[in-house]
Amino acid sequence: MKVLVTGATGQLGRALQQSAPPDCDVTAVDRAELDLTDGAAVRTFVHALKPDLLINAAAYTAVDRAESEEPLAHAVNAAAVAAMAEALKATSGRLVQVSTDFVFDGASPRAYRPDDARNPLSAYGRTKAAGEDAVGPDALIVRTAWVHAAGGSNFVRTMLRLMAERDELRVVADQIGAPTWASGLAATIWGLVAKDARGIFHHTDAGVASWYDFAVAIQEEALALGMLGRAIPVIPIATADYPTPARRPALSLLDCSATRGLLGDGTTHWRTNLRAMLKEEQALG
Numbered sequence: 001m002k003v004l005v006t007g008a009t010g011q012l013g014r015a016l017q018q019s020a021p022p023d024c025d026v027t028a029v030d031r032a033e034l035d036l037t038d039g040a041a042v043r044t045f046v047h048a049l050k051p052d053l054l055i056n057a058a059a060y061t062a063v064d065r066a067e068s069e070e071p072l073a074h075a076v077n078a079a080a081v082a083a084m085a086e087a088l089k090a091t092s093g094r095l096v097q098v099s100t101d102f103v104f105d106g107a108s109p110r111a112y113r114p115d116d117a118r119n120p121l122s123a124y125g126r127t128k129a130a131g132e133d134a135v136g137p138d139a140l141i142v143r144t145a146w147v148h149a150a151g152g153s154n155f156v157r158t159m160l161r162l163m164a165e166r167d168e169l170r171v172v173a174d175q176i177g178a179p180t181w182a183s184g185l186a187a188t189i190w191g192l193v194a195k196d197a198r199g200i201f202h203h204t205d206a207g208v209a210s211w212y213d214f215a216v217a218i219q220e221e222a223l224a225l226g227m228l229g230r231a232i233p234v235i236p237i238a239t240a241d242y243p244t245p246a247r248r249p250a251l252s253l254l255d256c257s258a259t260r261g262l263l264g265d266g267t268t269h270w271r272t273n274l275r276a277m278l279k280e281e282q283a284l285g
């Protein structure tokens, strides 16, 4: 099977390349090879390669910056997806689109199911919701949340940097979600592809955390691995005390039971995967 992966240098793009099944012939493209803001280039590329499958792991992921760059975020997160869908319709290829918990408003008292109503609070969330709407009838959409990978741009590496630089950290304790290791997400995407799944599926690591809980765990695990020299106080705060340009959901857990049911497997707790990610991060040096 011929597979095109976009976002080759991103967290998920890398993980997808590392875990591609042997029967998949993967072409992975970065921004220099295919700029997603150029819709004509996207269509031309797909028409030339004629992939059986396109996994779109590229996205504009700077949540706060998107508030002042929504047209650019929309071009990458939605218009490019429409161009992919249009070209794949002509070449009879399938599309896998990756989306986010930030399409929800976080006001639900329970974990979001795939068919729950969306109500994004941020420009990033709006552009990702528009991307979901652009995929065409036969696509697979995989929503995930709080993704991290060694070497990537993520909360874990931000915390490691700040914990080395500062004498204390204040982290919001009233935004609840589920951290997710890119490697497990990639395995789930390949598993859903193998099952020829269509429609919307959810994948996060098992368990629940606030960003504050996540930060505390990051410090504890990094200290245990010798990645930090000393412990600093990590102080739980309210969202109101950490103003950001983008609004974020308060409770954005994703109900992953349909995915687990289809794949017949379980997920690993986020803390176990955090430890695995940190070991890889340490090995990168």
Ligand SMILES: NC(=O)C1=CN([C@@H]2O[C@H](COP(=O)(O)OP(=O)(O)OC[C@H]3O[C@@H](n4cnc5c(N)ncnc54)[C@H](OP(=O)(O)O)[C@@H]3O)[C@@H](O)[C@H]2O)C=CC1
Pocket: 007, 008, 009, 010, 011, 012, 013, 030, 031, 032, 034, 035, 036, 037, 056, 057, 058, 059, 060, 061, 076, 098, 099, 100, 101, 128, 143, 144, 145, 146, 147, 148, 152, 153
């Ligand atoms: N990170 C997270 O916490 C979450 C991510 N998601 C979704 O998962 C998917 C994968 O995210 P993740 O791997 O973490 O994201 P990353 O930010 O790690 O990677 C995004 C990739 O997209 C590329 N990209 C951005 N703009 C363009 C462009 N104009 N043309 C071509 N490539 C471009 C980036 O290239 P470059 O390096 O050159 O900028 C980068 O390789 C995305 O759909 C994201 O929305 C969902 C939930 C949580």
Ligand SMILES: Cc1cn([C@H]2C[C@H](O)[C@@H](COP(=O)(O)OP(=O)(O)O[C@H]3O[C@@H](C)C(=O)[C@@H](O)[C@H]3O)O2)c(=O)[nH]c1=O
Pocket: 061, 062, 063, 100, 101, 102, 144, 145, 146, 147, 154, 155, 158, 162, 169, 170, 171, 172, 175, 211, 242, 244, 248
């Ligand atoms: C650095 C820092 C952040 N925070 C807060 C801000 C925010 O509410 C929360 C997380 O911050 P970040 O900016 O790292 O996370 P953010 O980039 O918003 O993460 C999101 O990215 C997009 C791509 C997604 O799709 C989401 O699932 C989610 O992973 O932590 C603190 O409270 N203290 C701090 O020192």
Ligand SMILES: [Mg+2]
Pocket: 061, 062, 063, 154
């Ligand atoms: Mg971020």
